[in-house]
Amino acid sequence: MIPAQFDYVVPATLAEAVSLLSQHQDEAKILAGGHSLIPAMKLRLAQPQLLIDIGRIKDLSYIREEGSEIRIGAMTTHYQIESNARLKQICPMLPACAAQIGDVQVRNRGTIGGSLAHADPAADWPAAIIALNAEMVVVNGKGQRVIKADDFFVDMLTTALDANEILSEIRIPAPAGNFGQSYLKVPQPASGFAVVGVAVHLTRDAAGACEAASVAVTGVTSKAYRASAVEAALKGKALDDATIRDAASHATDGVDANGDIYASADYRRHLASVYTRRAIEAAAK
Amino acid sequence: MKIEGTHELYARRQRVYEVLTDPAVLKRCIPGCESLEKTGENSYRATLKAGVGTIKGIFTGSVELEDLRPPAHYRMTVSGKGQPGFLKGSGDIDLDERDGLTVVSYTGDVQIGGTIANVGQRMIQGAVKMMASQFFTAIEAEAKVEADETPPKHGFFRTALRWLSGKLRRMFRGKRSNPS
Incomplete structure (x- = not known):
């Protein structure tokens, strides 16, 4: 239960994280909440040479309404979504889904962006995000692009993210009518x-x-x-x-x-x- | 664990059989295959860097082909181990000709043990299907080219494109034969 050796960096900005990821590509993994990646590393099923911890980057954890959209930062934890009073009113599926993930420890540390980027075939978020017709905002060296939830999940543990891209935000059309x-x-x-x-x-x-x-x-x-x-x-x-x-x-x-x-x-x-x-x-x- | 599946390949059966039993082709087509060397008549030793997404491992093992009845049938016995676990098993591979395409069906029994079986059990079947479809997509590209021609190139994007075009082709073919 001890991982193989790896290096660890803590970028202060998303731009810095993207540039580190572009340099190391497949050898590096982004560390979000770490509740899928760290267990896999401890079992040595995953042996990345570099962990890029995006946990100290400001402004990746938020739930806000902008125009007709709900925008959720990738590093927002399951618990933050589960306990958000406004979401319970305007989009109750999000807190309902968050509340059913794993256990309290997982919900306190695990993040929506981490779960989506990992794309476990039995994860809860992917179903909710597809049903809500969400869009993923993805950042890379050239700027950003938006991927529809329907196109985001490619296969088991495989998403439409390129090796040098980081998921930064989930945009959900605010339910109406x-x-x-x-x-x-x-x-x-x-x-x-x-x-x-x-x-x-x-x-x-x-x-x-x-x-x-x-x-x-x-x-x-x-x-x-x-x-x-x-x-x-x-x-x-x-x-x-x-x-x-x-x-x-x-x-x-x-x-x-x-x-x-x-x-x-x-x-x-x-x-x-x-x-x-x-x-x-x-x-x- | 039982594994089985069928793949339709747009290529001649004789040629599909040749490429499926050609170590040089297999080395190019098996996802993550780093080496494949002959150790005897119809037996090989292989090193694979296999995995899906974050989960990866290096496996070494042996492959034996038996009961070779070209171009219709052979039996394959595999055993391998690596850091994430071990696997052994055997299966029958049958090739049928149907409407100008070759239908490859495989059925076998595989035992998987170690860490991967303990914690990854729920993902094994999906991972097997994913690797099988990558493998047969590459094999189809190889089988379309004759033995004395330059073999095709493989890579993530080429395989993805071939997989997509195959899927579309099957979809349209399905629509034509089933006008509902």
Whole structure:
């Protein structure tokens, strides 16, 4: 449980961190909250030669509203999101998702940006971020670019971030109109990771029917994905039991589910459809 | 753990079989393969720097090919170990010809132990699928080129592009044959 030798630097600014990362590329890792990276290093599953600790950079930890967007700094901890009173009013899925991550220690140290950049296939944030149609602001040597949540997760532990890029901010369109949200998961009892996690964001028209639905699922396959078939089956319909049940049955359409000791691929598919139904019901209340 | 999968390759079966059993090609196509040397008739010794994302490890091990029935079938036995753990297993590889393309299907049983199995169990199946699709994408590119021609180049971007174009091609083909 002792990591291999590594060097450690603490840049004071994001620009300095980006330049260090550009110099060292794959040999270096960004240290955010460290609650995935440090355990992997202790087991020597990860052996970066250089850790770039971005924990002392000012202005990477914030939750603010700007125009029609909610902007969250990459180094904002899960607990800061879980306990934010304003978010509970304007975008309750974010605190609800944060509250279900790991345990208290993980939520106090772990960060939203770290979790997203690590892209664990069973992490909670990716589902929420896709369902909320968020955008990732990424900083590199030339400036910054914006990546849509749908394009951010490429494969297991692999994102659209280049080797010299750092995720700096998550931008979420502020939910408007008559909307409902939920995040529900089946936690693995030992690790707390999602065996299956489902995030739902619904908007309803004046008659109460579903105007648009945004549904994303994590834990089932190598990366979180948008359940487009579920969304299509809800759009424009009255949210009665039969509609919700039918929509939820499409939760894993076209998805190659993975199995492990804890849950087989078939069981995961089953859980995904049950939890998609419950998550839609919760969001429709 | 059981592993199985099928990959469709746009290349002749005979040529696919040749490249799948050619150590020089395998060395280029196996993700993270640093060395592959022949130790006997149909047996090889390999060093791999394998992994996904942050999680990486160096493995050394042996590969043996048996029951060679070109161009339709062979059996592969693998055993290897490295700092993150060990693996051993064997599997059957079958090649079928269908509508001018070659369908490679593999099925086998693999035992994985050590740290990687203790803490990474939930990721193993996904990692295997990811590496298999990288491997077969590279193999397809190799099989499209004849033995006496210059072999293609591989790299992260080339593999990603090939994977993407293959996916699109399959999507459109699927749409045509299933007009719903």
